[in-house]
Amino acid sequence: MTTPPPLLPLPPPVDLETVPVLKALAAANRGLAELKGRAATIPNPRILIDTLTLQEARASSAIENIVTTQDELFRAGLATGSSASAEAKEVARYREVLVLGFERLRARQGVLSNGSLIEMFQRLKQSDAGFRQIPGTVLKNEATGEVVHTPPQDAQEIRDHMTALERFLNDDALCPLDPLIKMALIHHQFETIHPFYDGNGRIGRILNVLYLTRTGLLDLPILYLSRTINQTKDDYYRLLRAVRREGAWEAWVLYLLGAVAETAQVTLGLVEGLRQQMADVKQRLRAELPRIYSQDLLNNLFRHPYTRAAFLASDLGASRITAARYLDRLAERGFVEKLRAGRNTYYIHTRLVRHFVEASGE
The missing domain is CATH 1.10.3290.10 (Fido-like domain)
Known part of the structure; x- marks a missing residue:
């Protein structure tokens, strides 16, 4: 050596x-x-x-x-x-x-x-x-x-x-x-x-x-x-x-x-894209689902591009049943896509994921 x-x-x-x-x-x-x-x-x-x-x-x-x-x-x-x-x-x-x-x-x-x-x-x-x-x-x-x-x-x-x-x-x-x-x-x-x-x-x-x-x-x-x-x-x-x-x-x-x-x-482009998407989703949530809208719900959608009822329940301080109902409402309105894998159900914030995919050049 x-x-x-x-x-x-x-x-x-x-x-x-x-x-x-x-x-x-x-x-x-x-x-x-x-x-x-x-x-x-x-x-x-x-x-x-x-x-x-x-x-x-x-x-x-x-x-x-x-x-x-x-x-x-x-x-x-x-x-x-x-x-x-x-x-x-x-x-x-x-x-x-x-x-x-x-x-x-x-x-x-x-x-x-x-x-x-x-x-x-x-x-x-x-x-x-x-x-x-x-x-x-x-x-x-x-x-x-x-x-x-x-x-x-x-x-x-x-x-x-x-x-x-x-x-x-x-x-x-x-x-x-x-x-x-x-x-x-x-x-x-x-x-x-x-x-x-x-x-x-x-x-x-x-x-x-x-x-x-x-x-x-x-x-x-x-x-x-x-x-x-x-x-x-x-x-x-x-x-x-x-x-x-x-x-x-x-x-x-x-x-x-x-x-x-x-x-x-x-990174600035990623942050700006996040900011614009948050503003758009916030406006839509308030207009289309005012009864379930909260800042914590909005934050969850952007913290977890792939989310689950357990994640949302933790962020909202709510039951999993309530969180799952909220996510199903979001899926019905096109905010997220609902998928099942075996016994597990999860929800994809498709537009946000696309933002990261485009930035990474995939």
């Missing part, structure tokens, strides 16, 4: 405020500011958390060749037992981990700790492992088998590097660079340390969006960043390697800033 190259502390000793970087930075920050403002117009933040984090989970998992359709993904949210595919369960677990990380971030007053990262990894992999203890991890080119990176091997060295990264993440006084530039540095450093035996890519991409909320660039972890990374996967891995081999930090930072700017616009 080759000896790992020395891992330099952050920030690297290069100029990261070049004219191209500053131009890209302005565009990315504008996009995030617009997204943050538009997201604030959605009345219940759980609508965005429950739907957009699922899209991020799907795209990030696809980078690791864990592929699901929108239908499989939404069905996994309904499923009991083992009826969901292994891939859909894996993606759903990623979403759980992203939400867990956001909850820990809020509970710890904006601190992203190594303890939280380990907890997230354990949930993702259904494991009680922590940072790597045993040497032997290398990163290879899947096509050729060539070793492209040998991360730190010694357990104490890994802990030391992660302690330094934890401080860089949370101590804003350490580095005056813009948070988006720092996010690019943090992501590369985490990938280079590769602290876990598996799942580093997915945890690292969750770390991106959590860092945006920690720094206040977003209020909610809703940036659909992995979509753009998945579409440019070859560039993503090539530029990661170029930093290690050539110190090509500017190209890496420009890539991630461009991905943020592009993804902010895509």
Whole structure:
């Protein structure tokens, strides 16, 4: 095994405020500011958390060749037992981990700790492992088998590097660079340390969006960043390697800033589509089904593109019989489509699902 190259502390000793970087930075920050403002117009933040984090989970998992359709993904949210595919369960677990990380971030007053990262990894992999203890991890080119990176091997060295990264993440006084530039540095450093035996890519991409909320660039972890990374996967891995081999930090930072700017616009479109659909459905419900209309009912339809009587009963504080009656009324009026699978009945918000399908390019 080759000896790992020395891992330099952050920030690297290069100029990261070049004219191209500053131009890209302005565009990315504008996009995030617009997204943050538009997201604030959605009345219940759980609508965005429950739907957009699922899209991020799907795209990030696809980078690791864990592929699901929108239908499989939404069905996994309904499923009991083992009826969901292994891939859909894996993606759903990623979403759980992203939400867990956001909850820990809020509970710890904006601190992203190594303890939280380990907890997230354990949930993702259904494991009680922590940072790597045993040497032997290398990163290879899947096509050729060539070793492209040998991360730190010694357990104490890994802990030391992660302690330094934890401080860089949370101590804003350490580095005056813009948070988006720092996010690019943090992501590369985490990938280079590769602290876990598996799942580093997915945890690292969750770390991106959590860092945006920690720094206040977003209020909610809703940036659909992995979509753009998945579409440019070859560039993503090539530029990661170029930093290690050539110190090509500017190209890496420009890539991630461009991905943020592009993804902010895509996510903005998803949020705006949700907002418009909510307004339309609200108007129709009030006109056509005024006796059952409530804001909680409306929120349920947009939190759960595939819903069940049990979900609605919980959100309304009503019985399942009442919830089922409401959903049947909604189906009769064309708000949702009623389907049966064995003994189970569920309801699809078809127009909302189509919105996500079109955005994902299926």
